[in-house]
Amino acid sequence: MIRGRSDNMLQVTPVRAFTDNYIWLIHSPRDPRQVVAVDPGDAAPVERILADRSLTLSGLLITHHHGDHVGGVADLLRERSIPVYGPANEAIPGNPTRLREGDRAELSALGLEFSVLDVPGHTAGHIAYVGHGALFCGDTLFSAGCGRLFEGTAEQMHTSLSKLAALPAETLVYCAHEYTLSNLKFGLAVEPDNAATARYLAECRDLRARDQATIPSDMRRERNVNPFLRCDDETVKQAAEAHAGRALHSHTEVFAVIRQWKDGFR
Numbered sequence: 574m575i576r577g578r579s580d581n582m583l584q585v586t587p588v589r590a591f592t593d594n595y596i597w598l599i600h601s602p603r604d605p606r607q608v609v610a611v612d613p614g615d616a617a618p619v620e621r622i623l624a625d626r627s628l629t630l631s632g633l634l635i636t637h638h639h640g641d642h643v644g645g646v647a648d649l650l651r652e653r654s655i656p657v658y659g660p661a662n663e664a665i666p667g668n669p670t671r672l673r674e675g676d677r678a679e680l681s682a683l684g685l686e687f688s689v690l691d692v693p694g695h696t697a698g699h700i701a702y703v704g705h706g707a708l709f710c711g712d713t714l715f716s717a718g719c720g721r722l723f724e725g726t727a728e729q730m731h732t733s734l735s736k737l738a739a740l741p742a743e744t745l746v747y748c749a750h751e752y753t754l755s756n757l758k759f760g761l762a763v764e765p766d767n768a769a770t771a772r773y774l775a776e777c778r779d780l781r782a783r784d785q786a787t788i789p790s791d792m793r794r795e796r797n798v799n800p801f802l803r804c805d806d807e808t809v810k811q812a813a814e815a816h817a818g819r820a821l822h823s824h825t826e827v828f829a830v831i832r833q834w835k836d837g838f839r
């Protein structure tokens with residue numbers, strides 16, 4: 574990872590999986606050949622990068638139970654005895670240490686430590702990992718978007734996203750999918766005059782044309798372009814009201830309308 578990198582920041586390598594998933598490999602600051610994989614939905618591409626780059630897999634962090642996030646866990650653990658962390662309230666393979674908000678994922682030997690946030694909405698027990706200036710948020714927050722509500726309510730998801738939005742502006746956002754371009758097209762439907770969104774769309778088109786990842790994003794940008802973090806903005810509220818054809822009386826109601834709007838947006 575080049576963008577935004579400085580000495581006290583994490584080194585993180587993306588592994589592409591399926592059509593648009595990213596499995597993140599977090600390098601140990603003590604020994605960069607040792608890595609922790611976040612949400613390994615598929616073992617094969619992870620094993621390939623480990624072999625190609627002479628890396629050692631030293632731990633797993635899981636955000637939620639969906640197959641494209643845990644499908645590779647059993648295979649990766651077949652010949653390894655390494656720590657696995659996952660959400661307290663979801664069934665995760667690999668017998669993980671079960672974490673909830675306030676807990677820490679401590680990988681002391683690697684010099685890595687993450688605090689855990691409960692972020693229900695996409696799934697009921699979804700958690701996120703925060704540490705070293707980075708956020709690993711699975712399918713809760715995407716760049717310029719957010720996860721679908723498969724198990725939770727709009728109110729839960731809005732609360733979860735507000736919690737993430739309160740992290741420091743420079744926090745790097747490592748989400749699990751490359752959805753940024755389609756999210757930004759929706760963002761412009763909600764806020765046609767948001768210059769930051771238009772600028773970011775141009776940047777991301779350029780990155781994708783060169784087959785580069787648009788991730789990580791950072792929280793400052795997300796607050797400026799992500800309509801799901803902007804439910805308190807008057808323009809976003811008015812757009813949601815126009816879409817719904819009625820007055821909306823809370824940020825949560827605004828969130829619920831734009832989440833539904835996005836579900837049907839092409």
Ligand SMILES: [Zn+2]
Nearest residue numbers: 637639695712
């Ligand atoms: Zn998911």
